[in-house]
Amino acid sequence: MGSGGSAFKEIEQTGDYSVIEELFDKYDTDGNGILERKEIDKLLKDMYSYIYRNNDNPPSRKETIKTWLQRYDENNDRKLDFEELKTMVLAEIRGEVKTKKKIKKTSKAKPAYISPES
DSSP, X not given: OOSHHHHHHHHHHHXXXXXXXXXXXXXXXXXXXXXXXXXXXXXXXXXXHHHTTTOSSOOOHHHHHHHHHHHHOTTOSSSEEHHHHHHHHHHHHHTEEEOSSOEEEOSSSSOOXXXXXX
16 A cells, blocks of 8 residues: 555545555554544645645645544544544545534535535
8 A cells, every 4th residue: 555645546446445444554653543633644645635636726734634633533532543534534535524423425526625614
């Protein structure tokens, strides 16, 4: 498995969700079972161009991380555990927007950015 972007591409093309575990292990650099802010930033840095490849005006990485944590950090610890990352990856690949209560399908199959004010 290469970068975060290639992992997204592999999951999208093959449907092999076991890649998510490899992705988590790669970015959980201290091995504590949690992706902390610096690890989330590294993950996003590696996959940013892939996620926003069809977006002419993508949000900043800082804003993207803030949005991800608002959407996917179920226990509000400002970190992502494996289940939270899995939910995030699948929602982003499917073009779904997750709120704390539910996941809804957007009209596009590509990752969507919805501002926190939406």
